[in-house]
Amino acid sequence: MSKPVSDIVIGRLPIYLRALTRLLEEGQTITASKDLAERLGISSAQIRKDLSHFGEFGKQGMGYDIAYLRDQLKSILQVDRLWDMVLVGAGDLGHAIVHYGGFEGRGFRVACVCDNNPQKIGRRLGHLEIYDTAHLAEIVRQREIKIAIVAVPADAAQIVVDQLVEGGAKAILNYAPITVTVPSGVRVQYFDPSIHLQRMTYYL
Amino acid sequence: MSKPVSDIVIGRLPIYLRALTRLLEEGQTITASKDLAERLGISSAQIRKDLSHFGEFGKQGMGYDIAYLRDQLKSILQVDRLWDMVLVGAGDLGHAIVHYGGFEGRGFRVACVCDNNPQKIGRRLGHLEIYDTAHLAEIVRQREIKIAIVAVPADAAQIVVDQLVEGGAKAILNYAPITVTVPSGVRVQYFDPSIHLQRMTYYL
Numbered sequence: 001m002s003k004p005v006s007d008i009v010i011g012r013l014p015i016y017l018r019a020l021t022r023l024l025e026e027g028q029t030i031t032a033s034k035d036l037a038e039r040l041g042i043s044s045a046q047i048r049k050d051l052s053h054f055g056e057f058g059k060q061g062m063g064y065d066i067a068y069l070r071d072q073l074k075s076i077l078q079v080d081r082l083w084d085m086v087l088v089g090a091g092d093l094g095h096a097i098v099h100y101g102g103f104e105g106r107g108f109r110v111a112c113v114c115d116n117n118p119q120k121i122g123r124r125l126g127h128l129e130i131y132d133t134a135h136l137a138e139i140v141r142q143r144e145i146k147i148a149i150v151a152v153p154a155d156a157a158q159i160v161v162d163q164l165v166e167g168g169a170k171a172i173l174n175y176a177p178i179t180v181t182v183p184s185g186v187r188v189q190y191f192d193p194s195i196h197l198q199r200m201t202y203y204l
Numbered sequence: 205m206s207k208p209v210s211d212i213v214i215g216r217l218p219i220y221l222r223a224l225t226r227l228l229e230e231g232q233t234i235t236a237s238k239d240l241a242e243r244l245g246i247s248s249a250q251i252r253k254d255l256s257h258f259g260e261f262g263k264q265g266m267g268y269d270i271a272y273l274r275d276q277l278k279s280i281l282q283v284d285r286l287w288d289m290v291l292v293g294a295g296d297l298g299h300a301i302v303h304y305g306g307f308e309g310r311g312f313r314v315a316c317v318c319d320n321n322p323q324k325i326g327r328r329l330g331h332l333e334i335y336d337t338a339h340l341a342e343i344v345r346q347r348e349i350k351i352a353i354v355a356v357p358a359d360a361a362q363i364v365v366d367q368l369v370e371g372g373a374k375a376i377l378n379y380a381p382i383t384v385t386v387p388s389g390v391r392v393q394y395f396d397p398s399i400h401l402q403r404m405t406y407y408l
Contacts, residue, residue: 007245014402022383041211078405085401093300097397101358102381106398107405146408147401154305171404173397177306179226187407189400193301193377194310196393197289197351198218200375201282201311203391204350 005053020070032063079107088160089151090115090130098126140167147171154178209257224274236267283311292364293355294319294334302330344371351375358382
């Protein structure tokens with residue numbers, strides 16, 4: 001790992017991890033890069049090359065031990081632990097995110113919720129109390145939270161992101177349909193359903 | 205276009221389209237594959253190769269005309285029109301999707317909503333009436349809807365998907381954290397926030 005691995009390679013690792021987890025759930029224990037390739041629509045050469053950045057995971061002609069490779073990927077991606085996240089925005093989307101069942105076992109949990117609506121502050125969302133967004137930077141700092149989900153209207157997103165950065169957040173998943181600016185060292189991923197839809201319209 | 209273009213290439217086109225749209229909004233009119241590459245973390249050779257499947261879009265040393273390339277990509281992806289979508293699930297997530305501002309100008313609109321909750325059927329979600337999911341296949345067939353968004357609990361997702369397929373839907377964006385089975389000729393994309401989060405934890 002002398003040369004840094006590109007973002008695009010890192011971006012594929014979670015896809016491999018999800019596929020391996022599914023294979024295990026289906027009862028498989030060994031897989032070949034060829035099978036993974038077919039499942040994912042990524043060439044087997046690409047998969048082998050991506051994984052080779054991190055070590056030797058399979059023996060020639062023997063395939064990969066799925067559980068072992070899954071554990072290695074979890075460790076590489078640092079999701080072999082549980083990350084506390086702050087959710088900003090307790091609207092419809094915030095509710096859906098708190099009740100979303102897809103974080104479990106993936107390395108994440110919503111640990112705290114903020115909103116700027118006085119009607120919501122102090123009330124509960126699921127088992128979490130809703131805090132005032134005015135204290136967002138302070139909450140993030142005190143709890144040493146590194147990951148945030150932004151689920152506020154587009155015109156509030158940049159302000160919220162600035163507060164998150166001030167508090168020390170390093171990874172932001174932005175659901176607002178707007179591009180935000182962050183200093184280097186902070187990463188933003190955009191949730192964008194149109195991208196997923198446009199991947200299918202080509203075939204219609 | 206004698207050889208079919210791979211899913212993975214098609215999957216990158218919406219990313220290019222989004223980047224080009226942003227560049228235009230920022231006032232740029234010409235871009236080089238090198239600039240796009242830096243913005244997207246994809247190599248410029250890859251970008252040129254991806255685009256070359258569909259024709260000649262730039263002149264050597266001249267860069268790409270952004271508006272022209274954007275229009276071509278819209279046409280290739282078939283989002284130079286407006287696709288009516290059916291949304292299944294009028295819960296928190298369904299509300300968030302109906303009020304989401306990120307479909308506009310991207311080729312999509314929620315044209316109709318279904319739910320199986322008698323308390324919700326007949327009421328309104330935004331400007332749309334909520335229909336009974338029992339009639340889902342019929343609604344999809346009658347309105348000739350090709351694209352669906354599934355925003356129901358995990359244990360209801362497969363049933364809903366089966367009804368959508370029966371009605372003739374060909375492209376499904378599944379928000380439920382569960383893998384669904386569809387016949388060949390029908391495409392499913394998964395909305396999976398954990399994948400986005402795992403792309404950032406590597407760097408923490």
